[in-house]
Amino acid sequence: MNTQNQNGYMLLFRGTELRKSLSPEEMQKVSEDWMAWFRRLTEEGKAVAGNPLEREGKIVSGKERVVSDGPFAESKEAIGGYFLLDVATMDEALAIAKKCPGLPYGICVEVRPVAGECPIGAEARTEAQFAQV
Amino acid sequence: MNTQNENGHMLLFSSNEWYKKLSHEELQKVISQAKAWFDRLNALGKVKGGQALARKGAILSGRNGRSVSDGPFAESKEAIGGYLLLEVETLEEAIEIARTNPALAYGASIEIRPVAEECPLNTWARESALQEQLANA
Numbered sequence: 001m002n003t004q005n006q007n008g009y010m011l012l013f014r015g016t017e018l019r020k021s022l023s024p025e026e027m028q029k030v031s032e033d034w035m036a037w038f039r040r041l042t043e044e045g046k047a048v049a050g051n052p053l054e055r056e057g058k059i060v061s062g063k064e065r066v067v068s069d070g071p072f073a074e075s076k077e078a079i080g081g082y083f084l085l086d087v088a089t090m091d092e093a094l095a096i097a098k099k100c101p102g103l104p105y106g107i108c109v110e111v112r113p114v115a116g117e118c119p120i121g122a123e124a125r126t127e128a129q130f131a132q133v
Numbered sequence: 134m135n136t137q138n139e140n141g142h143m144l145l146f147s148s149n150e151w152y153k154k155l156s157h158e159e160l161q162k163v164i165s166q167a168k169a170w171f172d173r174l175n176a177l178g179k180v181k182g183g184q185a186l187a188r189k190g191a192i193l194s195g196r197n198g199r200s201v202s203d204g205p206f207a208e209s210k211e212a213i214g215g216y217l218l219l220e221v222e223t224l225e226e227a228i229e230i231a232r233t234n235p236a237l238a239y240g241a242s243i244e245i246r247p248v249a250e251e252c253p254l255n256t257w258a259r260e261s262a263l264q265e266q267l268a269n270a
Contacts, residue, residue, distance in 0.1 A: 025258075
């Protein structure tokens, strides 16, 4: 199913902590390939933004607003960076994501359509409509 | 620890279904509080960008992304519902902003990460090469 989306797509790169599994030369190569990939996408107008994220971070949670250390950087789910894509379909976003140079080394790419509005708001409205019926 | 960062900081909002336990009125209230929170930050010039993400997407893994599965799962602790890119230089300021988010009162959680200057792989490659040189010197 090819879904369309005017708001674009986000790629979230997970499990990017590759230090234990790659040699410095391999890391250099992946890094260069990745930057070239991003540059190309930017030149084509398909990527509008992208950044790597520092490993150290924090988490704020709950009513008490407790601040704790960020997620375990070496987990397969830890987010290492993102791209924002200006493409109209999920198929196109997936085709781009498949070219990620980190994939052969075990990272995952999560592909998410950007929402026009917060899904929570949209769901609340839908539920309200049902409740009125 | 030097927490100064010209590249800004990113807030990642969990989608851990904290809102499912709320009454309709509470939900409407937190939605409008969250909107006001965002508008205020925006007016202060602290926002570089921010968006909500649709619930359903896909996860690719393996060479050429040959494995494509539905994702993320709502139950996953690591599922993200949206992000906010903040134009603030210190982690402390980013944390203080995150702490004022109205959804926290209802059990939400927010991850805060400094934006990196360069790809960490590049940094590590360089540092490893340097260490090797020092070891061989």
